[in-house]
Amino acid sequence: MQKLASINITVSTQPPPTFFHLSLLIAGAFTFAYCFGVIIHEIGHVLAYWYYGISTTTLVLDPLGHSYMTPAIENPEGELLQRSGGTLFNVFCAILSASFFWKKKSLFALPILIWPASALIQESIAIILDVINGLPFDWAFVVASGIPIYMVLLLSIIFLISGCGVFLYLLSIAGISKSWPTPKIIASCLIAVTPFFIISLIYALFFLESDRDNWVLSKSIALGASILLSIIMAFMFKPSIYFLQTMLGTKPGTNSKQRLTLGPVILSNITALFIILFCGLFFN
Numbered sequence: 001m002q003k004l005a006s007i008n009i010t011v012s013t014q015p016p017p018t019f020f021h022l023s024l025l026i027a028g029a030f031t032f033a034y035c036f037g038v039i040i041h042e043i044g045h046v047l048a049y050w051y052y053g054i055s056t057t058t059l060v061l062d063p064l065g066h067s068y069m070t071p072a073i074e075n076p077e078g079e080l081l082q083r084s085g086g087t088l089f090n091v092f093c094a095i096l097s098a099s100f101f102w103k104k105k106s107l108f109a110l111p112i113l114i115w116p117a118s119a120l121i122q123e124s125i126a127i128i129l130d131v132i133n134g135l136p137f138d139w140a141f142v143v144a145s146g147i148p149i150y151m152v153l154l155l156s157i158i159f160l161i162s163g164c165g166v167f168l169y170l171l172s173i174a175g176i177s178k179s180w181p182t183p184k185i186i187a188s189c190l191i192a193v194t195p196f197f198i199i200s201l202i203y204a205l206f207f208l209e210s211d212r213d214n215w216v217l218s219k220s221i222a223l224g225a226s227i228l229l230s231i232i233m234a235f236m237f238k239p240s241i242y243f244l245q246t247m248l249g250t251k252p253g254t255n256s257k258q259r260l261t262l263g264p265v266i267l268s269n270i271t272a273l274f275i276i277l278f279c280g281l282f283f284n
Helices: 019-051 076-099 107-113 115-133 138-144 149-174 182-207 212-248 262-282
Strands: 056-060 068-071
Touching: 019 056, 019 068, 019 076, 019 107, 019 115, 019 149, 019 182, 019 262, 076 107, 076 115, 076 138, 107 115, 107 149, 107 262, 115 138, 115 149, 115 212, 138 149, 149 182, 149 212, 182 212
Parallel strands: none
Antiparallel strands: 056 068
């Protein structure tokens, strides 16, 4: 008697996630990471001043507008740590937090995984603007305290290259493929990074009352920088992804992306909305 083999075929009725879902996932994760990094940056300043026994009189956490803290008194002796503390604390906390989720690289943890990339990039650009333009902010004071300007700019370049590398690698984890045409990768990077800065510029135009013109200019520069950097990273994606996979834990030449479901998309955008509303309600 001849036996017939049976084949069970399971057909999934759930439609695959679209390019829109992928872009929304990365945009939500990046927005959360950027806003959370702004908060941790200011907390770093607070802790640095506390280390010298100086309390904080004002703490404003407004990622869309202007976040800042005001110490009760200035302390010239501890200025190096006090001024650099925000940047260093943000980068340290981001790398430490992401390390706990790095092995599995779950898309549900993408807001935390992308935090080091966001922190390194945002702090790098802030350092450059402070030093080159001579703005009276953190790293201009660091240079004034005696640290050579070339060392500060070198640190900024290291931050920028490292941040872009981690960001590009996580794009491949999220689902962007080197087989995609370059215009599609550019569109994905732009959708991932620029929405926050567009919203931030709109916020400055209509809701910031103090020193509005300067903040509109600052937000416009940030938006322009985000567009330029997104395009550069998109062009670097294909040439660099093999090297990045080797360095950051994925076997070269394999498909590193996970199957994207709606769960991580929803979670990343909920966390982004939560962090903005939390700051607006309690620290603005």
